[in-house]
Amino acid sequence: MKNVTIVGLGKIGLPLAAILANSGNFHVYGADINKFVVETVNKGLSPINNEPGLDKLLGKAYQSKTLEATTNTTEAVSKSDVVIVIVPVLTKDKGQINYQYIDSAVEEIGKGIKKGTLVIFETTLPTGDTRKRFGKKIEQLSGLTMGDEFYLSYSPERVYSNRIIQDLTNYPKVVSGFNKASLELASSFYKKGLNCEVLQVSSLEVAEFTKVAECVYRDVNIALANELAMFADQLDVNIKEVIKAANSEPLSHLHSPGVGVGGHCIPVYPYFFINNGLVEGLVTEARKINDSMAKYAVKLVEENIGSLKHSNILILGLSFRGNVKEPTKSSTLLLMDELKQKGATVYVDDPLFNSDEISSYGVIPFSKDVLNDIDIIILQAFHDEYKEFKFSNFVNCKLVLDGRNVLDENYIKSLGMMYKGIGVR
Ligand SMILES: NC(=O)c1ccc[n+]([C@@H]2O[C@H](COP(=O)([O-])OP(=O)(O)OC[C@H]3O[C@@H](n4cnc5c(N)ncnc54)[C@H](O)[C@@H]3O)[C@@H](O)[C@H]2O)c1
Incomplete structure (x- = not known):
């Protein structure tokens, strides 16, 4: 059984961790800086309300001991074959990008990662960041070469709160890789873990751009409705x-x-x-x-x-x-x-x-x-x-x-x- 670390047990990361922990294929570590979240998940309970199906999945993972939460990201990563990053990137008042949470998560990952690990970014990102900002940082911190000694993928989360469990398995998963090996590893991971359709795209940047384009589509169309x-x-x-x-x-x-x-x-x-x-x-x-x-x-x-x-x-x-x-x-x-x-x-x-x-x-x-x-x-x-x-x-x-x-x-x-x-x- 492979070990997976989900970094960020929030509204998206926790349902993902719960599904993977019940897939029969993985032992899941959930890493989060919030002690309350970690303690609650380790009791088999959910810190998130109104997410249909989540309580049941967490209860089952607790029984089967396939989900373990921790505040020690580096340690969890050091034991894992796959690492998924799903902590927020926010904006400040005038729209400047605030990387505070994800930068510190990547620091912890870079310190713990072992040879052969697949790192997947799911957080919505500006185009180019997976490769240039985070992949490079992991290379610097770990001394491992991207695409050869560790694998890198980007696969956006396209789910909707209150419907996350359903969306995670029903929506096609857009998957990209730094190179062919990364793409194939990430694709087979999602097929196994989520049992979903995988839509491969040709580069990390196409996948990053796709997610932002989906959001922009909504924003522009709501603005049109407002103008009308x-x-x-x-x-x-x-x-x-x-x-x-x-x-x-x-x-x-x-x-x-x-x-x-x-x-x-x-x-x-x-x-x-x-x-x-x-x-x-x-x-x-x-x-x-x-x-x-x-x-x-x-x-x-x-x-x-x-x-x-x-x-x-x-x-x-x-x-x-x-x-x-x-x-x-x-x-x-x-x-x-x-x-x-x-x-x-x-x-x-x-x-x-x-x-x-x-x-x-x-x-x-x-x-x-x-x-x-x-x-x-x-x-x-x-x-x-x-x-x-x-x-x-x-x-x-x-x-x-x-x-x-x-x-x-x-x-x-x-x-x-x-x-x-x-x-x-
Ligand atoms: N919420 C949505 O509807 C939605 C939909 C699609 C995609 N997304 C993507 O998912 C990302 C996460 O969203 P969310 O709703 O789960 O956020 P959230 O705020 O509910 O959860 C984020 C979690 O990350 C943890 N965290 C922050 N910094 C950390 C660090 N350095 N190490 C470990 N844990 C850390 C926080 O403690 C928190 O539990 C978003 O930024 C977005 O890119 C969200």
Whole structure:
């Protein structure tokens, strides 16, 4: 049985580790700098919520002793035939790339790697980094030659939170290699471990570019939907109806407009192109449009309510999207800044976060004590809990802004409140 180390037991790394540990082919070490994560996984439990199938796989791996978590990456790597890197690369305020986590992971790998090991990068990366930044660094630290004494591959993670286990086995895995030997080793590893279709591409750079291109496609198409929604508002046309009608034509795939694009993927990865030379055009415009939607939403509220000074506004959802506990670049953060500038008091509700977690973002966690004070409600992340949300309890609420165009407009209007969506008057 081969040993595999997964570096980074986060929302993506842990499900991957759990599947591999149950494949019957591998003993898996999960390396993470977070002690709580390591201790939880070593009890056979999941530190991640809302990932269907994960708890069961972790329980089974615990029984069969095929998954062991550790904070000592170097030691785990030194015992492994395959190492997978899945720690984040983030961006700072102006989109500059922040390599802090992955650089330190690569340091640990370089110190531990033995001859013949296959290293696979799965983290979304700027094109060229696997070879030039990380492969070279591992060569320097280990003294081993890339492609000969250790093998190097890049294979992006293309999964969606809440559906990761399913996506990992159902989506074709795009696999690339530094050389033929690396490509073949990585391809056979994924076929064995995930039992999935493998789509080989000709270079590390093609695979890296592919993943960012997928994210850019989403960002640009959401921006298009947002632009059309704002124009529909001007013409007093309902964009929801337009999209449904337009998408009945098989070549039309209009996305849904909304109050913004959050998370650590779609608003981040376009900068991997922008900061590498794609300085103008659709990609940069899309970023601007999507980041301006919070401002647009607040303008819509003002147009209907007047000044927001001294008003009490409740935002539903701190997470960037429904049913995922992930606040990175959430549109709520942009909304909150905009509303505070207008002199409003902002309350935030999110069933996935506790009060301390919500307060740490500089807003007041919503509590029933202020129920009667709320003037305006903005839906930002449509968690399942909000499907049955009792808007009727908010007796002084004048307007509901549906930032995802998902609420029942007639129900809200029947309560005597105004309803406004993005491109829906
Ligand atoms: N979350 C998604 O929906 C998604 C989808 C597709 C691809 N991805 C890719 O997966 C990457 C990881 O995403 P995630 O959602 O799992 O992130 P995450 O924040 O949930 O988890 C990252 C984990 O890495 C650990 N970590 C950080 N630095 C480390 C180090 N030096 N050594 C060991 N562990 C370290 C953290 O403690 C954390 O547990 C993303 O950057 C992205 O490239 C994510």
